[in-house]
Amino acid sequence: MDMYAFCSELPKIELHAHLNGSLSKSTMLQLKRHYADSSLDDKSNIFFDEFQIGAGDTRNLSNCFQVFGIAHALTSTPETLEIATKMTLQEFDDDGCCYIELRSTPRDTPHMTKKQYIDTIAQSMQKVSVHLPIMSRLIVSINRSHPISEAEIITDLAIEYHKKYPDVVVGLELSGEPTVGKFEDFVPCFTRAKESGLKITLHCGEVCNPEEIICMLNFKPDRIGHGTCIHPNHGGTENTWASLFKTKTPVEVCLTSNVNTKSAPDYASHHFKELYNAELPVILCTDDKGVFATSLSQEYRICAETFDLDQTQLARLALNACQFIFAQDLKKPLMSKILNFMDKYSL
Numbered sequence: 283m284d285m286y287a288f289c290s291e292l293p294k295i296e297l298h299a300h301l302n303g304s305l306s307k308s309t310m311l312q313l314k315r316h317y318a319d320s321s322l323d324d325k326s327n328i329f330f331d332e333f334q335i336g337a338g339d340t341r342n343l344s345n346c347f348q349v350f351g352i353a354h355a356l357t358s359t360p361e362t363l364e365i366a367t368k369m370t371l372q373e374f375d376d377d378g379c380c381y382i383e384l385r386s387t388p389r390d391t392p393h394m395t396k397k398q399y400i401d402t403i404a405q406s407m408q409k410v411s412v413h414l415p416i417m418s419r420l421i422v423s424i425n426r427s428h429p430i431s432e433a434e435i436i437t438d439l440a441i442e443y444h445k446k447y448p449d450v451v452v453g454l455e456l457s458g459e460p461t462v463g464k465f466e467d468f469v470p471c472f473t474r475a476k477e478s479g480l481k482i483t484l485h486c487g488e489v490c491n492p493e494e495i496i497c498m499l500n501f502k503p504d505r506i507g508h509g510t511c512i513h514p515n516h517g518g519t520e521n522t523w524a525s526l527f528k529t530k531t532p533v534e535v536c537l538t539s540n541v542n543t544k545s546a547p548d549y550a551s552h553h554f555k556e557l558y559n560a561e562l563p564v565i566l567c568t569d570d571k572g573v574f575a576t577s578l579s580q581e582y583r584i585c586a587e588t589f590d591l592d593q594t595q596l597a598r599l600a601l602n603a604c605q606f607i608f609a610q611d612l613k614k615p616l617m618s619k620i621l622n623f624m625d626k627y628s629l
């Protein structure tokens with residue numbers, strides 16, 4: 283089987299996908315139509331070209347955060363948030379993803395509260411599970427550039443919804459503009475979430491900040507996102523690398539996102555190489571497939587082509603990802619699914 287077909291057929295696990303960054307052009311157009319039909323102004327003035335940050339874009343990581351406002355204008359009602367969730371899950375399913383942990387930041391809008399925001403996504407996921415094979419879970423996001431009071435409210439909601447929908451709401455994560463806010467200030471929120479049984483993942487080392495990286499790794503999150511500036515070759519220090527090596531914290535790696543935001547100069551010099559060579563746990567993810575014009579199968583293909591991995595090594599990446607999912611009860615069935623696929627193709 284050629285690599286293109288292989289990467290799309292391989293049952294894959296997505297563990298780092300922001301809902302509002304994952305909207306495709308067709309989803310955005312459908313949302314736009316919904317606003318027009320309900321005589322609501324979406325205020326997005328949407329130009330998809332502006333939302334997408336492709337390979338040759340002049341924008342970097344710090345100015346990519348503005349584009350999410352375009353998506354937010356299109357998901358401000360429970361109806362449009364439901365459409366966005368369902369269409370995004372459908373697209374991941376079409377791409378051969380068998381399990382996804384979708385993450386999103388609850389927002390108050392003129393049409394819904396943060397509580398309704400979480401409720402809408404949780405219920406949309408449950409509805410999708412009736413007719414699509416993809417299995418989905420929700421990670422609630424905290425934006426580090428928002429006030430701590432906001433993070434406290436979101437933590438309370440995440441804990442409440444983890445109790446209400448234990449089979450849907452599984453984790454709490456920290457994201458947002460990495461140069462704004464301090465992890466230290468969010469520690470009480472994440473500690474409370476951890477104690478309530480939620481799993482934790484943190485955007486870590488997206489920019490050079492060795493002290494924060496050490497502080498995050500000492501917190502013992504279940505996973506980290508990006509981990510760009512941890513190895514000394516990429517702006518990290520001996521200490522940050524030693525800390526990751528010691529804790530073996532799984533890293534959600536987002537190749538295209540990092541290249542398109544210029545956090546990595548090109549695919550070949552991406553820190554995946556150091557992580558993989560050191561046999562540290564890595565999970566290939568999309569981050570924001572709408573913004574960065576990618577898909578999970580494309581990330582697998584790029585990884586194979588760049589780092590010269592064969593199909594068995596790629597399948598093992600997907601298989602190993604199962605160990606780090608937050609839905610404990612799905613680890614075994616997902617591993618069997620991928621092992622069956624490997625058997626079928628004698629990998």
Ligand SMILES: CNc1ncnc2c1ncn2[C@@H]1O[C@H](COP(=O)(O)O)[C@@H](O)[C@H]1O
Pocket residue numbers: 300301302303346350385386387423425457458459460485488539543569570
């Ligand atoms: C590119 N790397 C990144 N680094 C940090 N945070 C990111 C991100 N990509 C997305 N987000 C976070 O996800 C939000 C959009 O989805 P939701 O509204 O939550 O569904 C962004 O506003 C930002 O906080």
